Amino acid sequence: MPQILGIDLGTTNSLIARLVDGKPRVIADPATGAALLPSVVAIAPDGAVHTGARAIELEPHLAARRDGAVSAVGFPGGAYGAVVRSVKRYMGLGGAELAPEDRARYAFADLSGPVVRFQIGDRTLTPPQISAELLRALKERAERATGDTVDRVVITVPAYFNDGQRQATKDAGRLAGLEVVRLVNEPTAAALAYGLGKLAEGKVAVYDFGGGTFDISILNVKGGIFEVLSTNGDTHLGGDDIDAAIVDWLLAGLPAEVIRDRHLWNSARSAAEAAKHHLTQATTAEITLEPRGHTIHKRLTRAELERLAEPLVARTITRCKLALADAKLAPAEIDAVVLVGGSTRMPIVRERVRELFAREPLCSIDPDEVVALGAAVQAGVLMGTQGDLLLLDVVALSLGIETMGGVMERLIHRNTTIPTSVTEMFTTAVDNQTHVDVHVVQGEREMAADCRSLARFKLGPLGAQPAGLPRIAVTFLIDANGILNVSARDERTGREHSVDVKPSYGLNDDEIERMLEEAIDLGEQDLEHRLLIVARNDAEQILAALAKQLGEYSHLIDAEERASVAVVAERLEAARMGEDRESISNLVEELNQLSTPFAGRIMDAAIKLALEKKSVEQVS
Amino acid sequence: MIECPSCGRRQHPRLLCESCAAPLGVELDCFAALGLSNKLALEPGALERVYHDLSRQIHPDRFAQAPVRARDASLRSTALLTRSYRTLRDPVTRGRYWLEMRGEKLSDDNKQVPPEIAEAVFEVQDQLACLRDAVRAGSPEVATMAGELEARRAALLSVMNGYQIALRGNFVLWDLGRSNAQELATELKLILSNIAYLTTLLRDVDFGLENLKAA
Numbered sequence: 055m056p057q058i059l060g061i062d063l064g065t066t067n068s069l070i071a072r073l074v075d076g077k078p079r080v081i082a083d084p085a086t087g088a089a090l091l092p093s094v095v096a097i098a099p100d101g102a103v104h105t106g107a108r109a110i111e112l113e114p115h116l117a118a119r120r121d122g123a124v125s126a127v128g129f130p131g132g133a134y135g136a137v138v139r140s141v142k143r144y145m146g147l148g149g150a151e152l153a154p155e156d157r158a159r160y161a162f163a164d165l166s167g168p169v170v171r172f173q174i175g176d177r178t179l180t181p182p183q184i185s186a187e188l189l190r191a192l193k194e195r196a197e198r199a200t201g202d203t204v205d206r207v208v209i210t211v212p213a214y215f216n217d218g219q220r221q222a223t224k225d226a227g228r229l230a231g232l233e234v235v236r237l238v239n240e241p242t243a244a245a246l247a248y249g250l251g252k253l254a255e256g257k258v259a260v261y262d263f264g265g266g267t268f269d270i271s272i273l274n275v276k277g278g279i280f281e282v283l284s285t286n287g288d289t290h291l292g293g294d295d296i297d298a299a300i301v302d303w304l305l306a307g308l309p310a311e312v313i314r315d316r317h318l319w320n321s322a323r324s325a326a327e328a329a330k331h332h333l334t335q336a337t338t339a340e341i342t343l344e345p346r347g348h349t350i351h352k353r354l355t356r357a358e359l360e361r362l363a364e365p366l367v368a369r370t371i372t373r374c375k376l377a378l379a380d381a382k383l384a385p386a387e388i389d390a391v392v393l394v395g396g397s398t399r400m401p402i403v404r405e406r407v408r409e410l411f412a413r414e415p416l417c418s419i420d421p422d423e424v425v426a427l428g429a430a431v432q433a434g435v436l437m438g439t440q441g442d443l444l445l446l447d448v449v450a451l452s453l454g455i456e457t458m459g460g461v462m463e464r465l466i467h468r469n470t471t472i473p474t475s476v477t478e479m480f481t482t483a484v485d486n487q488t489h490v491d492v493h494v495v496q497g498e499r500e501m502a503a504d505c506r507s508l509a510r511f512k513l514g515p516l517g518a519q520p521a522g523l524p525r526i527a528v529t530f531l532i533d534a535n536g537i538l539n540v541s542a543r544d545e546r547t548g549r550e551h552s553v554d555v556k557p558s559y560g561l562n563d564d565e566i567e568r569m570l571e572e573a574i575d576l577g578e579q580d581l582e583h584r585l586l587i588v589a590r591n592d593a594e595q596i597l598a599a600l601a602k603q604l605g606e607y608s609h610l611i612d613a614e615e616r617a618s619v620a621v622v623a624e625r626l627e628a629a630r631m632g633e634d635r636e637s638i639s640n641l642v643e644e645l646n647q648l649s650t651p652f653a654g655r656i657m658d659a660a661i662k663l664a665l666e667k668k669s670v671e672q673v674s
Numbered sequence: 675m676i677e678c679p680s681c682g683r684r685q686h687p688r689l690l691c692e693s694c695a696a697p698l699g700v701e702l703d704c705f706a707a708l709g710l711s712n713k714l715a716l717e718p719g720a721l722e723r724v725y726h727d728l729s730r731q732i733h734p735d736r737f738a739q740a741p742v743r744a745r746d747a748s749l750r751s752t753a754l755l756t757r758s759y760r761t762l763r764d765p766v767t768r769g770r771y772w773l774e775m776r777g778e779k780l781s782d783d784n785k786q787v788p789p790e791i792a793e794a795v796f797e798v799q800d801q802l803a804c805l806r807d808a809v810r811a812g813s814p815e816v817a818t819m820a821g822e823l824e825a826r827r828a829a830l831l832s833v834m835n836g837y838q839i840a841l842r843g844n845f846v847l848w849d850l851g852r853s854n855a856q857e858l859a860t861e862l863k864l865i866l867s868n869i870a871y872l873t874t875l876l877r878d879v880d881f882g883l884e885n886l887k888a889a
Binding site for chain 2: 055058235236277279281432435436437438442444445446470471472473474475476531532533534
């Protein structure tokens with residue numbers, strides 16, 4: 055049987071690892087030697103898919119039209135591609151659950167349904183489909199590097215992921231043609247990697263601050279048993295949010311329409327990220343942005359960065375205190391603190407963690423790789439090659455049902471070791487009632503409406519019986535993946551009841567089947583053909599933008615300039631029908647340069663107009 | 675009689691198959707699940723060892739490559755095992771569970787304060803009310819009153835400790851065969867209901883002290 059591999063499907067980067075002679079090793083891309091696969095997926099207008107570094111290269115070509123009026127990456131109805139970053143933030147969520155900043159980042163086909171759908175050209179794609187592209191890329195990488203087939207994997211998820219987010223991760227695996235043997239919580243995986251080398255034993259706190267999520271887990275590591283005592287976290291708190299805070303600082307004072315320009319926002323985000331990385335060693339970083347003939351130049355000091363990051367880091371510390379309280383431990387009782395995730399490279403993060411636990415945190419294993427390495431160890435446990443190791447993880451969120459008056463009745467408390475089950479008896483409230491409706495929710499609030507809806511199901515049909523006579527025992531079982539399974543039994547007849555559980559969010563089996571059928575591997579298409587399409591798309595974009603600008607801002611261009619632009623535009627118009635990619639690309643570049651002063655004047659005019667408007671508002 | 679999903683041997687319900695030691699996936703009471711029938715005075719360390727050893731044998735991670743039926747049995751048995759360990763680990767929930775097994779439910783809706791701690795309940799409530807008023811009025815006596823509340827907390831904790839010892843004593847008597855089920859049930863109901871009241875009371879005191887700190 056082929057080996058089971060471990061995958062860290064991260065917000066910012068993804069990795070795949072395996073055991074070699076009992077030791078976990080990250081599998082690097084055999085072509086480039088890179089261990090990290092940036093979690094970026096580019097979908098070209100023709101449907102071709104690129105991942106990782108290649109997707110980032112394509113970003114400027116695919117990301118947006120060049121007329122500056124665009125506020126999102128994909129467009130309903132248009133033949134435009136998209137570049138999706140941080141897709142993990144969207145996994146398993148319904149449209150109504152999206153944070154405002156996540157909602158503004160992309161164009162969506164439908165935000166009313168149980169699953170988010172990205173609008174990319176005339177296609178719609180769900181987060182599991184996009185994540186599946188990353189998984190497929192990792193699978194191919196591992197197959198090329200090892201020569202073995204990869205069909206079974208362990209995938210890590212944030213400990214604080216809810217049922218829907220876990221299910222979505224499993225769905226992504228299935229769509230990528232992988233059997234997900236186990237989902238493992240990221241901080242637990244990290245503890246495995248450290249514990250294996252006996253680097254961390256006793257009461258261990260794992261502080262996992264990644265690109266998009268934060269987790270804290272407290273474990274008792276003893277004699278090969280890794281028992282999680284408590285966990286806490288925030289699935290929307292990570293390095294992304296620090297970058298966004300830097301972008302806000304960077305663009306502060308600019309008019310809203312300029313800030314809304316996704317091109318500018320994207321380049322500001324990259325610049326912010328680079329500055330943040332630079333400031334882990336240096337104390338100042340210079341940031342220069344040149345949006346259309348305009349220049350923004352600012353100096354970010356480490357002190358300023360720390361002021362921006364402080365409230366976010368403080369939120370992680372609050373979560374740590376809650377986890378300690380749940381484990382009934384004082385910070386001083388922790389024997390080792392382990393740092394995981396790229397954001398723990400920031401000096402301020404280390405400082406705050408050191409303060410809380412009053413000890414030097416461990417970071418001897420690369421914080422970007424440690425989760426994937428732990429996943430590979432867990433894969434070994436599942437294959438039976440890591441004899442005496444065993445993970446006893448917990449469910450991070452309480453599970454309950456909605457009862458009379460909308461109150462949440464807690465059936466399984468948070469931080470209960472999994473797998474676990476509870477059996478609850480249901481009956482009817484009125485004579486001859488044919489069904490009993492059950493609403494399962496997850497969360498810590500008192501009212502069901504304030505918790506997250508997990509699923510609904512109907513018990514029945516029940517024969518005509520007086521109220522209170524039927525006795526149906528429903529077993530809620532949370533498996534080792536942290537996913538709910540429901541079964542029901544009629545206590546009087548002993549018969550198993552079929553339970554048709556309707557998940558409140560996420561994809562159903564039929565949808566996944568259909569997606570599997572539709573998934574034509576376009577990644578195999580001829581590279582040259584794809585590049586031609588990209589170039590044609592670029593040409594179309596710039597020509598459309600230019601035509602629009604020439605109409606709207608004719609007063610900002612003189613006759614001579616207009617004529618020279620028109621000549622190149624005509625040549626490009628002709629070339630884009632042909633097959634010569636190089637000449638299309640050259641002409642796009644030429645036209646771009648030629649029209650840059652014009653575009654700059656348009657931008658300046660927009661800024662001026664906005665500032666005037668603002669000063670009028672201030673006067674009145 | 676049930677059949678082992680791994681080797682097919684027919685046997686009475688238990689956690690592990692008597693023949694092949696695979697999990698049987700059947701429901702058992704918490705004591706039987708941990709192989710501790712009829713014992714109440716459990717050492718936390720020993721209990722944890724039993725739990726860890728059994729987990730090593732039956733956890734789904736050990737059956738990831740097994741046939742579906744064996745996998746399913748491992749899942750059910752492990753869910754039972756973790757639930758049982760959680761219930762028996764804490765002497766209070768252990769005592770409550772023992773009562774429930776005998777159909778003797780500790781009534782949660784019993785509004786009557788147990789006489790043994792009635793006095794303490796009224797005094798604490800009075801103290802908390804006075805403290806609230808003093809804080810609101812910005813009275814200089816807040817610090818003294820807070821100190822008194824701290825002292826009260828310590829006193830309550832020592833009473834709680836006494837009940838915990840009494841609980842353990844009753845468990846030991848039972849294990850030695852020195853008390854019958856009826857006697858134990860009566861004792862447990864009294865002690866556990868006092869502990870329940872005391873727990874609520876301590877929570878109120880902690881809450882009062884926390885609010886004071888926040889203010």
